[in-house]
Amino acid sequence: MNWVKSWYFKQIAIVLALAVLCIGAVPARSLAYMVGAELVSGTDTEISNDRAQDLETVQRTLESKIVAKRLSDLGLSTDEVTERLESLTDADLHHFASQLESLNPGGGLVSGIGAILIILLLVLVALKMTDRKIIIK
Amino acid sequence: MPLKRAVLALLFVSLAGLFSGCAPVGSVGVVESIRATPESGAYIEGVPFFPDRSQMCGPAVLASVVRFLGGTGGATDARLFEDISRAVYREKLKGALLPDMLAYARAAGFNAEVYVGSFEDLKQRLKSGRPLILFINLGLDIYPVGHYIVVTGYSDAEQAVVAHSGLDRDRVYGYTELESAWRKTGYSTLLVTGGPLSDSVDR
Known part of the structure; x- marks a missing residue:
């Protein structure tokens, strides 16, 4: 029985080897072809447009975030x-x-507390610079 | 000691600059000068003046320009001012924001744009009869005091512009003074055009 099996598998191996050889010998023409110049330029334009749109979107998003943060810092609510x-x-x-x-915000006036703080700060700096002190008895 | 005196002088100047923003300065001479020598400047006659009650410089200048362009139909000045104040003044900010001024002008049917201005642009606009709203900073960089003015004229001979500002009709700002205050807001400028009288503006 062993010789029958050996002979049988030899035949299968030969058939498979020939089949692989035949398939491999066929040129795969469908895998490579020249791309037309007009198609290349069209694709470039599309890519360029997409890129420009993407950049605009990114820019608008970033600028929106910057402005939103500034407005939020001023005290405006999310809405x-x-x-x-x-x-x-x-x-x-x-x-x-x-x-x-x-x-x-444009209001044209210094807010009361802010003005007092600034005046106080400047007066203190002035006193310090002139080596003067205020002594409360 | 000279250093101390210099610092003291600087402090004094800072304080003076901080609180002198709304100090009235005589404007008659400058306006007359422009009228006498129109080639050295421009002055737009008839820009309505809305006195700025406290912190209302935004609504006041916007009302001036809107009324100048013939907008808002038959509303009285008081009603117009009230409407604009309600739309752009924010109590918690103690003032008005440029985005709100833009939004109001557009909603009222005008074209409005905010941009980085310059003296050259300002002069060109005034020559063509368009008053401009400038956003200036009368305070310091570290403590901004935003203020809106509507510029109605300029004189190269006097090196000054005239503008409705606060309680002053045609207040005079020297070029140097305006440059200093305007620079601190990035030369922010609001141009409002359109409206029923827009076509008669360019001359």
Whole structure:
């Protein structure tokens, strides 16, 4: 029986080897072809547009975060911040994110407590510079 | 000792600068100078003046420009000022924010944009009859005191601009003074255009 098995497997091995040889000998033409120039440039443009859009999105997101943080620092609630961000155009956002000083409130007056603190601070510095002291008896 | 005197002088100047922002200065001479020598400047006649009650400089300047452009229909000045105040003044901030000023102007049907201004741009706008709202800082960099003015004219001969500011109609700001205060807000400028009288503005 052993010789029958050996002969049988030899035949199978030969058939398989020939089959692999035949399949391997066939050129795989469908795997490689020249890409037309117009298709390449079209793809580049699309990629470039996508990239520009992505950059704009990233920029707007970052600028929104900067402006949102500034408005939040001023004391506005989340809803108030969102409402303002939604009303701004991309150009507005870019301006405010680039010029955070322009996001201070304009009221034209020094707030009372702030003014008193500043005056107090400046007076103390002035007294220190002139080596004078205030002694309360 | 000279160093101490210099520091004291600096402190005094800082204090003076901090609280002199709304001090009235005579404007008649500058306006007359512009009228006498129009080639050295420009002055826009008839920009309505809304006196700024405390902390209301934002609504006041916006009302000036909106009314100048013929907006808001038949509302009285008082009603207009009240409407704008309600829309842009924030009690907890003790003032108005530029984004709210922009939003109000656009909602009222005007074109509005905020941008980094310059003296050249300011002069060109004034020459074409467009008053500009400037956001300036009358305080210090470390302690900003935001203030809105609406500029109505300039004179190169006098090296000054005139603007409705606070309680002063046509207050005079020297170029140096304005530059110092305007620089601290990144030269923030609000331009409002459009409205019923917009076409008659350019001249």
